[in-house]
Amino acid sequence: MKPKLTFVNNKLESIKKKNLYREIRFGQVNRAIINIKNKKLVNFCSNDYLGISISDTISRQMQSSSRLVGGNDISFQILEKKLAKHKSQESSLVFPTGYMANVGVISTIIEKKDLILSDELNHASIIEACKLTGAKISIYKHNDINDLSSKLNQHHKRKFVISEGIFSMDGDYANLKEIVEIAEKKDAIIILDDAHGDFTVGEDGKGTPNHFGVTKKIDLYVSSLSKGLGSFGGYVATQKNIIEFLINRSKSFIYTSALPSFLVEYSLKKLNSDREKQRKKLWKNVELLSSGLKQIGYDFDSSTHIIPLIIGNEKTALEFGKYLFKKGVYALPIRYPTVPKNKARIRISVTAWLTKKHIENALKVFELSAKKFGII
Ligand SMILES: Cc1ncc(COP(=O)(O)O)c(C=O)c1O
Structure with a gap:
């Protein structure tokens, strides 16, 4: 585990002490019954009030509730394992969209006392997420390592550098090698939104960090399943303790309905296919x-x-x-x-x-x- 990310462990401990710790259970919904760990239970956790979420054309029923309640279809577990492997990270967490992944990750991990270094051309979801943190936001000139470096000299307990992998409106690559180098030197945490590089660049479509040979240096990857994978949804891949913390604290993960299982399965199918x-x-x-x-x-x-x-x-x-x-x-x-x-x-x-x-x-x-x- 990277030392600069251990601060999350204290927070998790405190959540546990207060009996507020949340865990996701994987289940399979079939009408009024939910199957969790081979146990069939009558489901009182669904928001499918009219009982119409089953479809003739889609083989599986929609879960119709939050992932922490009754919406955590077993297919999430398989997809998240595969996505973590795809990104050479310990763990991953699927969000309903890439936008919600950015909002959920950034606004949960970064706190008021932190410093954010954000590329001036970052996507709107990153910009909105940064505002939610209340942290000091320092915008650096697009891909300008000198500007980033001088702005990283500000004294703050924790510093986060946020960049896209391939910029969505300009199509240029982030200067990732240099960003990684400078972030390492100044002990900053890197969040990379690779929505456009994921599945398109790098070996086997492993993304922009793989393209630059810096896969292990990225602390948190955020990406979309709706672009290079041709499916729908968003995800973050990172260390286990960060995922645990997001499950417990990330509002755009906790307080929203789960991605329907047929979309999760569709992503899995695409991920397993030869692309x-x-x-x-x-x-x-x-x-x-x-x-x-x-x-x-x-x-x-x-x-x-x-x-x-x-x-x-x-x-x-x-x-x-x-x-x-x-x-x-x-x-x-x-x-x-x-x-x-x-x-x-x-x-x-x-x-x-x-x-x-x-x-x-x-x-x-x-x-x-x-x-x-x-x-x-
Ligand atoms: C850089 C970037 N990040 C995040 C997103 C959001 O992804 P999604 O469409 O899955 O919400 C987009 C999509 O426009 C994007 O271009």
Whole structure:
């Protein structure tokens, strides 16, 4: 266990002493009966008031309650074990969404007296979560290690560095090697939101830290199951004691309904499937589209499946988007407040679904639009 994360143990001890410790039980719901550890019990913990959560098309019944009450389907246990392994961490915890995972993790682990170093381009869920902590928030310039380093010199008992792995609106990688180095030097805890790198980059899609060879250096991974895995949900992978603490304290885990078991099973199915062919196709498509766009004259820093075509002005970006739409290309303009003012852009996300023909045709449209709007 990392010494800088042992503070959670005292908190867990205190929860236990007060008889307030919570544990999740894994069960299987079948109408009015819940099966927990091979014991069939009459279920008085469901919120499926009308008894209609069973479906003809979905093989399993929805659990219709919080995971700490009666909603903890056995499939969570299997999925969480696999996700922990996928991230080379001790344990993991599934949340209903990636947004809720960020809110749940950040607002539970970080306290008022702590210092947060947050990249200026971090996702809205991170920003909202940071506000909930009441801690001092120090925003560092995007991917700027010097700025991060100097801001880490502030004296605080605990310091947290929060970054995305691949930035959602710019498609660039975090300078993770340098972030890890500086965080280690200044004894800061790293929370990484790898929603866009998970399942897409690194060996077997293990994510951005694997891509940079710093897997063991990340303290808390947050990710989404709704992007690279093509399923739904969010999760955190970290040390066992942190997961225990989240189960006991994280409001977006405790006070909400569990993810339906058919979605958990769907994630498991995807996780167990061979995704390498699709990943190869994705990167082939990224290469084809990126090189084509660069040849046209577009300038961008991204080397990933998220490609921003920076337009600048919001009005032009809107018109650009409309033009693409008219020509059969669906790539939307992203404007303030999602991105800074005058940094409006067309955000392209590449998928393995695209064929060579799709990309070639789109490139023709991107060339026409670049000339029409004077972007190149
Ligand atoms: C960086 C980042 N983090 C978290 C999320 C939220 O994930 P989810 O869609 O599973 O709530 C997103 C999705 O937009 C994202 O881009």
